[in-house]
Amino acid sequence: MKWAEISIKTSHEATEAIxxxxxxxxxxxVVIEDPELVNSYRRAGTWDYCDIPEEVNVEVVTVKAYLPVDEQLEEKMRIFEERVNELVNHNLDKGQGHIECQEINEEDWASSWKNYFHPIKVGEKIVIKPSWEEYEQIEGDLVIELDPGMAFGTGTHNTTAMCIRCLEEVVKPESIVFDIGTGSGVLAVxxxxxxAKNVQAVDLDQVAVKVATENVAINKVSNKVTVAHGDLLTGITGQADVIIANIIADVVIKLLADxxxxxxxxxxxxxxxxxxERLSDVTAAIIAHDLTIDKVIEEGGWVAILVRKGGE
Structure with missing residues (x-):
């Protein structure tokens, strides 16, 4: 199958809107190439050796996404450019706004991850290990073997890493967990x-459902995790001890009503x-639904919020 890789050079403030x-x-x-994030990883000392040069121009962020090459692509490209140009009406600077589109085979896209994705410990316990690399496990490590495929989500981005550290705090034996927009399934795993004794994971994208199901099987947690096609909480039954929503601000706000x-x-x-920049919007929606904010974590310009029902 052929995909169109669409990329745009933009500003930090317009990243989420795009x-x-x-x-x-x-x-x-989306894939976000943020030079500030690259520099922060270099300085963190996570790698014993790193030959990636320090980024000098940190103001330009490249955002990429993949859409199928079909009869709808041309119209989607037109809509995309139109919507980007409308960002100024929302007081958002689109930055350079330079858009590029190129065709790529699914196999080429998937293999390109292997140049940049290496084992990394993202919490006190959780280690993310690519399926094609070796890792010497130490006592206490919980290793997740992952192949993101076309589903995005390696667990190394700030947003996912913050979620994993939150899960280390709140997931208890016997917990029931819902993972909304599971992507590669890394958070469900x-x-x-x-x-957790039961995890229900859903995604709107059928490719993500397929990849997440494969990663659940690779990690031998199929007895605990089910993956299904679904839009937000649609199709998930019952109540959870923990709900994960690593999506975007507007979708989180929409989800809060339920x-x-x-x-x-x-x-x-x-x-x-x-x-x-969207933290105030999300916190206002949380308060409006009588929920309590336990903790706000900020890392690399991104935020994770721990929200409790019935907290003080």
Missing amino acids: ADIFHELGSSG AAAKLG IPERLKDNGVLVASGIIV
């Missing part, structure tokens, strides 16, 4: 590895995928 546009056009996720009914008393929502 991700939202891609989402509305049918992309299951993490919840299962941390002791959270009080779908969380158990004292249950928690782990919400991420939110840029710092």
Whole structure:
């Protein structure tokens, strides 16, 4: 199958809005090439050796998404350019706004991850290991073997890493967990590895459902995790102790209306995928639905929020 890789050079402030546009056009996720994030990883000392040069121009962010090459692509490209040009009406600077489109085979796209994705410990316990690399496990490690395929989500981006650290805090033995917009399934697998007894994961994209199902099987947690096609909480039954929503601010805000009914008393929502500039919008929506903010974590310009039902 052929895909169109659409990329745009933009500003930090417009990143999430552009991700939202891609989402509305049918992309299951985006790739964000943020030079500030690259520099932060270099300085963190995570790698013993790194030959990636320090980024000098940190103002230009490249956002990429993948859409199928079909009869709808031309119209989607027209809509995308139109929506990007309208960002100024929302007081958002689109930056350079330079858009490029190239065709890529699914096999080429998937293999390109292998140049940049290496084992990394993202929490106190959770280690993300690509399926094609070796890792010497130490006592206490919970290793997730992952092949992101076309579904995005390696667990190394700030938003996912913050979610994993939150899950290490809130997932208990016997926890019931819902993972909304599971992508590669990394957070669903993490919840299962941390002791959850039942995890229901959903994604609107059928490719993500396929990849997540494969990653669940690779990590031998199929007895705990089910993956299904679904839009937000549609199709998920019952109440959860923990709900994960690593999406984008506008979708988190939309989801909040259903959270009080779908969380158990004292249950928690782990919400991420939110840029710092949208924090006030999300917190206002949380308060409006009588939920309590337990914790706000900020990393690399992104935010994760730990929200509780019935907290003080």
